Amino acid sequence: MTSVLRVCLVLVLLAGCTEPRSRRCQAVCAREAECRDTVENIDNFDEGECLDACAALERDEIAEKEDFLRAVSHDLNAPLRNIAGMVAVIMAKYRGVLPDDVTHRLERISANVQAETSLIGDLLELSQIKTQPQKRQVVAMNQLIRDIAASFEDELADRKITLTIHDTMPRLYVEKNRVQQVFQNLLDNAIKYMDRRRDGRIEVSYRFVDGGHQFSVKDNGPGIAPEEHQKIFYVFRRAEDPAVAKVEGKGVGLAIVKNIVSNYDGSVSVTSELGQGATFHVIFDESCTRPPEESRFANSESRIEQQMHR
Ligand SMILES: Nc1ncnc2c1ncn2[C@@H]1O[C@H](COP(=O)(O)OP(=O)(O)OP(=O)(O)O)[C@@H](O)[C@H]1O
Ligand SMILES: [Mg+2]
The missing domain is CATH 1.20.120 (Four Helix Bundle (Hemerythrin (Met), subunit A))
Known part of the structure; x- marks a missing residue:
């Protein structure tokens, strides 16, 4: 050439x-x-x-x-x-x-x-x-998150943390165990990094955003400095805030979350300031409300359409 x-x-x-x-x-x-x-x-x-x-x-x-x-x-x-x-x-x-x-x-x-x-x-x-990849199945997201929350019952009571889960959430076609891991990691972090002296609050909410299903896990814990927002999603990377660093952790959880959501053309991000709590947003592509075969069919249709318009 x-x-x-x-x-x-x-x-x-x-x-x-x-x-x-x-x-x-x-x-x-x-x-x-x-x-x-x-x-x-x-x-x-x-x-x-x-x-x-x-x-x-x-x-x-x-x-x-x-x-x-x-x-x-x-x-x-x-x-x-x-x-x-x-x-x-x-x-x-x-x-x-x-x-x-x-x-x-x-x-x-x-x-x-x-x-x-x-x-x-x-x-x-x-x-x-x-x-x-695991088999995708229809999952009522609200129930899935409630079940995970139930497994944290003792820690929540012990630390006097109030957890609120919004009712209106969609049913998605996803790999159940993997999506469970996503919320397990996010809730685990929200609970374990919460300052014990605080009146701890965690809220899990849902909304449809442009092109995707967004779930947010918000806490009023120690927060994360903006310069750390990118790095914490890489394996073995942890925030340098001493209050957080003294809590035991391997630095793998968020890397797992990031990899799982990327399987759904999704994303994970955080909005936070040090001392102001943190909100983690995970987005699953809008096609997750359709069975995988249908989504594949829809994708190939749009691909053919694109080719015809080239
Ligand atoms: N809710 C949160 N509040 C404050 N810092 C957080 C929160 N969630 C995550 N972090 C920061 O992001 C880092 C990476 O989180 P991640 O879950 O990947 O690892 P970990 O919690 O350290 O270990 P593990 O692999 O056991 O989950 C944490 O070490 C912590 O510094
Ligand atoms: Mg973790």
Whole structure:
């Protein structure tokens, strides 16, 4: 391909990306460099081919990451299981004989092994969100959120936190367990970061916004400084506020939330100021009110329509 043609290709890609940028176009732009190499040999380039090339690249990358994570988690888990087993045997056999400080140290080893095992489990889960989709089913969102709230009953009572869940919420076709994880993580955060001395309040609400179903989890806890808003959605990143940092956490929960909602062409964001509480918004694409087959049909129809208008 001549360099003139290459420049044209870049211009075509960029020209298609003027505001408003379509998601398809953003994907092309994000992968443009790799995509350009892949489509170099294609004589009649079009955006569809570039998207297919991008999708293939992405599939390869995901499969590679998945293999890597599976191998790492297996290799890390095996010795951990071994350590846990030996500690359990020693404690069972010599309990009552061992000095207290040795028993205490063994208990700490056991707790640390458990924490590591759970972290590895979270990482594996994170890697599988994209590669192992679960069956979508119709879920009454209000009921789902109420059930999760019920599982936090003791913590809420213990910390004297009032939780309000709005009644009017849609039924969505989603992967139930994964969407459960979304709200479990958001509620877990709202509760655990709440200052114990406060009159804690958490509110879960819903509204339809442009193109999507928006659920918001609002708390009156310590809040998050604006410069931390982006980073907390990346794995292992936590806010630096000392009041929050002293609460135990792995920094994985919001990365899981972000990955799950992205499976629904959705998004997660936060609005907050330090000391002013935080509101997390998750948006699921509007197509989630339709069964997956119907949405796919609707999408392919609109794709054909787009092609006809090209
Ligand atoms: N409601 C909240 N109020 C204040 N800070 C929050 C809130 N939710 C999240 N954060 C900040 O965002 C960071 C990332 O949250 P995330 O849920 O990913 O990890 P975590 O809670 O630290 O650990 P875990 O993986 O166990 O959930 C937290 O460490 C905290 O600094
Ligand atoms: Mg968390």
